[in-house]
Amino acid sequence: MTASLSDRLDTLNRRLRTAAPADAATLVAVSKTQPAAAVAEAYALGQRVFGENYVQEALAKMRELRDRCPDIQWHLIGPLQSNKCREVAEHFDWLQTLDRAKLIALLARYRPEALPPLQVLIQVNIDDEDSKSGCTPAEVAELARAIAAQPRLRLRGLMSIPKPWPELEQRRASFAQLRQLFDQLQRDFPDIDTLSMGMSEDFELALEQGATMVRVGSALFGARQKPGG
Numbered sequence: 001m002t003a004s005l006s007d008r009l010d011t012l013n014r015r016l017r018t019a020a021p022a023d024a025a026t027l028v029a030v031s032k033t034q035p036a037a038a039v040a041e042a043y044a045l046g047q048r049v050f051g052e053n054y055v056q057e058a059l060a061k062m063r064e065l066r067d068r069c070p071d072i073q074w075h076l077i078g079p080l081q082s083n084k085c086r087e088v089a090e091h092f093d094w095l096q097t098l099d100r101a102k103l104i105a106l107l108a109r110y111r112p113e114a115l116p117p118l119q120v121l122i123q124v125n126i127d128d129e130d131s132k133s134g135c136t137p138a139e140v141a142e143l144a145r146a147i148a149a150q151p152r153l154r155l156r157g158l159m160s161i162p163k164p165w166p167e168l169e170q171r172r173a174s175f176a177q178l179r180q181l182f183d184q185l186q187r188d189f190p191d192i193d194t195l196s197m198g199m200s201e202d203f204e205l206a207l208e209q210g211a212t213m214v215r216v217g218s219a220l221f222g223a224r225q226k227p228g229g
């Protein structure tokens with residue numbers, strides 16, 4: 001018999017507390033490709049923070065869950081195209097994937113006055129992979145300054161999806177590099193508090209290296225359903 005969502009969430013929260021006992025890390029439940037019903041089930045078990053990769057898919061779930069799950073915190077963790085900035089600014093609480101200056105003014109312009117500032121993480125391509133979005137480590141400081149200059153945005157820290165190195169030591173090194181970059185940024189922006197790194201396979205390693213937020217999909221919801229399948 002497979003474990004229920006309730007068992008998996010309990011196990012995850014226990015592993016999280018064991019790996020980061022002092023300051024509890026935030027668990028982002030990655031619900032991409034999962035139906036709204038799965039989000040509602042996790043919500044009923046106490047989970048409040050959810051991560052989505054695709055804007056349209058997320059908006060459909062938001063609409064469906066608005067009344068049943070009023071205080072979900074929605075994070076966009078997938079790449080952002082500039083033509084989606086308005087929808088993201090209007091509907092998400094956090095954007096974890098800001099990686100170029102062009103998006104900043106658009107997000108600020110469209111963030112409704114009635115909402116708190118959009119919480120923003122800069123996505124860093126730490127292993128310099130061609131296929132991945134994310135800025136280079138050298139670009140972080142300038143992006144941070146541009147975000148901090150916008151009252152409708154609030155810089156919270158960094159996010160990254162390191163290369164899934166087969167060797168544990170290499171993964172650890174990528175996480176450590178990110179932590180270093182975060183600490184460096186925090187000297188200029190003392191208010192930042194979030195380092196989002198680590199997924200189902202390696203979140204404990206990420207926590208060991210100083211992650212404050214982990215993004216977990218398959219270890220919580222099970223293997224992803226294919227879109228349309």
Ligand SMILES: *Cc1c(COP(=O)(O)O)cnc(C)c1O
Pocket residue numbers: 030032053077078161199200201215216217218219
């Ligand atoms: C899908 C995804 C995750 C979760 O991955 P799992 O391996 O299923 O835990 C985390 N972060 C991002 C950016 C993702 O796209």
